[in-house]
Amino acid sequence: xxxxxxxxxxxxxxxxxxxxxxxxxxxxxxxxxxxxxxxxxxxxxxxxxxxxxxxxxxxxxxxxxxxxxxxxxxxxxxxxxxxxxxxxxxxxxxxxxxxxxxxxxxxxxxxxxxxxxxxxxxxxxxxxxxxxxxxxxxxxxxxxxxxxxxxxxxxxxxxxxxxxxxxxxxxxxxxxxxxxxxxxxxxxxxxxxxxxxxxxxxxxxxxxxxxxxxxxxxxxxxxxxxxxxxxxxxx
Amino acid sequence: xxxxxxxxxxxxxxxxxxxxxxxxxxxxxxxxxxxxxxxxxxxxxxxxxxxxxxxxxxxxxxxxxxxxxxxxxxxxxxxxxxxxxxxxxxxxxxxxxxxxxxxxxxxxxxxxxxxxxxxxxxxxxxxxxxxxxxxxxxxxxxxxxxxxxxxxxxxxxxxxxxxxxxxxxxxxxxxxxxxxxxxxxxxxxxxxxxxxxxxxxxxxxxxxxxxxxxxxxxxxxxxxxxxxxxxxxxx
DNA sequence: ATCGATATTCAGAAAATCTTAAGATTTTCA
DNA sequence: TGAAAATCTTAAGATTTTCTGAATATCGAT
Numbered sequence: 001x002x003x004x005x006x007x008x009x010x011x012x013x014x015x016x017x018x019x020x021x022x023x024x025x026x027x028x029x030x031x032x033x034x035x036x037x038x039x040x041x042x043x044x045x046x047x048x049x050x051x052x053x054x055x056x057x058x059x060x061x062x063x064x065x066x067x068x069x070x071x072x073x074x075x076x077x078x079x080x081x082x083x084x085x086x087x088x089x090x091x092x093x094x095x096x097x098x099x100x101x102x103x104x105x106x107x108x109x110x111x112x113x114x115x116x117x118x119x120x121x122x123x124x125x126x127x128x129x130x131x132x133x134x135x136x137x138x139x140x141x142x143x144x145x146x147x148x149x150x151x152x153x154x155x156x157x158x159x160x161x162x163x164x165x166x167x168x169x170x171x172x173x174x175x176x177x178x179x180x181x182x183x184x185x186x187x188x189x190x191x192x193x194x195x196x197x198x199x200x201x202x203x204x205x206x207x208x209x210x211x212x213x214x215x216x217x218x219x220x221x222x223x224x225x226x227x228x229x230x231x232x233x234x235x
Numbered sequence: 236x237x238x239x240x241x242x243x244x245x246x247x248x249x250x251x252x253x254x255x256x257x258x259x260x261x262x263x264x265x266x267x268x269x270x271x272x273x274x275x276x277x278x279x280x281x282x283x284x285x286x287x288x289x290x291x292x293x294x295x296x297x298x299x300x301x302x303x304x305x306x307x308x309x310x311x312x313x314x315x316x317x318x319x320x321x322x323x324x325x326x327x328x329x330x331x332x333x334x335x336x337x338x339x340x341x342x343x344x345x346x347x348x349x350x351x352x353x354x355x356x357x358x359x360x361x362x363x364x365x366x367x368x369x370x371x372x373x374x375x376x377x378x379x380x381x382x383x384x385x386x387x388x389x390x391x392x393x394x395x396x397x398x399x400x401x402x403x404x405x406x407x408x409x410x411x412x413x414x415x416x417x418x419x420x421x422x423x424x425x426x427x428x429x430x431x432x433x434x435x436x437x438x439x440x441x442x443x444x445x446x447x448x449x450x451x452x453x454x455x456x457x458x459x460x461x462x463x464x465x466x467x468x469x470x
Numbered sequence: 471a472t473c474g475a476t477a478t479t480c481a482g483a484a485a486a487t488c489t490t491a492a493g494a495t496t497t498t499c500a
Numbered sequence: 501t502g503a504a505a506a507t508c509t510t511a512a513g514a515t516t517t518t519c520t521g522a523a524t525a526t527c528g529a530t
Contacts, residue, residue: 162507178383187356201509203487217488218516226385227517228398228486397518435476436520442477452477453527460476462528 006051006120009033011041011067012082013059017105021054021112028113038062045071052120055099056082068099078119082107138173143222145170159212164189168205172223177235179226206231241355242283244268246276246302247291247317252340256289259344260351273297280306287355290334291317303334313354317342373408378457380405394447399424403440407458412470414461441466 008030012018015036022032033048035041038061045053045067053071055064068079081102101115136147142155150166152159161169167189172180180188182199189202206223209215215222224232243265247253250271257267268283270276273296280288280302288306290299303314316337336350371382377390385401387394396404402424407415415423417434441458444450450457458466 164508179385183352184356187353200487200511204489204509207488207490225487229385232384399519435522438476439478439520442479462475 005029005031007031007033007048008116009035009041009044009048009050009053009055011035011038011054011059011064012056013037014056017056017082024113025116028117030116038064038067041067042070045075050075051077051123052116053077053079054082054103054116055079076123078123080115080119138170140173140176143173145173154213161209161212164205165209165212168202169209172231172233176233179230179232181230184230241286242266242268243351244270244276244279244283244285244288244290246270246273246289246294246299248272248294249291252291252317255344256347259348263348263351265351273299273302276302277305280310285310285312286358287313287315287351289315289317289338289351293319311358313358315350315354373405375408375411378408380408389448396444396447399440400444400447403437404444407466407468411468414464414467416465419465 008025010018010021010025010032011034012021013036018034018036022034025032033041033044033050035044038059041055042062044050053067055067057064059067064081068081071077071079078100081099083102083104100119103112103115138145138147144153145166146152147170150161150163152161152166152169168185171185171188182202185202186199207217210217210220210223213222217225222233224234226232243260245253245256245260245267246269247256248271253269253271257269261267268279268285270279273294276290277297279285288302290302292299294302299316303316306312306314313335316334318337318339335354338347338350373380379386379388380401381387382405385398387396387401387404403420406420406423417437420437421434442452445452445455445458448457452460457468459469461467
């Protein structure tokens with residue numbers, strides 16, 4: 001994804017947590033600066049070129065909120081706050097001001113990694129001189145999908161798709177030439193929520209898509225059914 | 236119907252829980268190794284090729300945390316921890332070190348299955364994307380099988396195979412030069428479901444395959460019958 | 471020639487998908 | 501804020517495709 005590994009700062013006085021985060025992020029090939037207190041962290045912020053910071057809200061010396069503020073005085077990179085239980089978020093909403101995201105403990109490793117990547121992606125996208133201008137565009141054989149505007153046109157004519165429909169079509173298109181199972185589609189579009197036993201929902205949306213694209217289930221030009229496997233769009 | 240069923244280890248001293256998990260996952264066609272104590276589990280880890288482990292944190296002999304550590308010494312597959320009540324997670328956050336996810340009891344079956352699948356998906360994605368890009372393709376003497384698109388072509392002409400037919404042909408091709416018995420075929424394609432003593436079902440599919448490939452049983456170019464043993468495709 | 475293994479055929483069963491529509495939820499807008 | 505509109509989800513029945521098992525025919529080794 002990135003040519004050079006991002007530098008990530010992690011501060012938490014619960015050493016187990018900090019160590020845990022370190023393990024997972026190192027595993028993703030990031031370069032980690034880890035501290036168990038605020039002072040050392042501040043020092044690091046001064047001297048290192050960081051790409052992202054993960055701060056525990058509650059620290060014995062300098063709390064995460066203060067650190068975040070000090071980061072914001074000079075830097076623009078994303079900050080993710082680590083907070084205690086879900087229920088307490090309300091009370092500390094103010095504390096997360098200036099942060100870009102927050103994660104509640106206990107957190108799932110996957111969630112952490114996903115959030116980190118999301119923030120890095122967002123940051124590098126807005127800040128890199130030469131962004132992937134085409135990343136948000138898919139176009140082939142008369143079909144154009146624009147992720148930015150969420151618009152879709154087919155042979156110059158605009159299709160008004162619902163968000164879900166757009167997402168499904170996007171996933172199918174970005175996997176063009178490959179069969180995508182209903183289950184996979186569901187996970188890509190709805191996230192890793194639990195899914196209901198029937199994949200009928202996906203099917204209904206596929207139907208709506210075909211309808212709007214003037215496509216048929218029997219002789220589809222675009223979304224083809226692969227029996228027993230899933231759906232695909234030909235390459 | 237999966238080509239390879241994942242091997243899943245489940246360890247819990249509460250037999251009811253372990254049994255329950257076993258039932259749900261077997262129902263999803265996974266192959267289950269179930270143990271009620273840590274020692275047997277450790278033994279299994281040594282000797283079996285596992286794809287995922289579900290470990291109860293509290294075990295009478297060796298606790299789940301230790302097992303997880305021992306897994307991590309040699310293996311990289313996902314580990315999901317089973318913990319007691321939600322409220323107690325704080326206390327044991329440290330114990331989930333090295334695990335990829337955790338589930339609190341009591342859990343809902345769908346949630347369990349969703350989590351297991353999510354982990355397997357993540358794992359197989361990270362572990363198969365790079366190294367063997369061509370793994371999804373089998374091609375020789377005019378026959379091409381593409382796992383990605385689930386397409387099969389014979390001398391440039393497309394054969395429209397049913398899911399089962401495709402699977403059977405895939406298994407035969409990936410074992411090219413070796414005789415595969417009907418029973419083996421059955422297990423590879425259908426998983427560990429019942430094996431009806433009459434292997435006629437396999438035979439019928441073989442026939443359909445031969446038909447679609449314009450192959451004959453008497454002088455087969457592709458799928459050859461090895462009397463008393465099974466079928467094979469010449470190398 | 472005989473016997474067990476493999477082939478063929480085909481119709482009913484099972485499974486997957488499609489369609490439709492109603493109720494639930496979310497979003498929009500006055 | 502509350503009502504209307506749009507969207508999503510779920511369920512049930514229809515349809516299509518695929519699978520299976522029984523009956524019968526054929527093959528191959530001895």
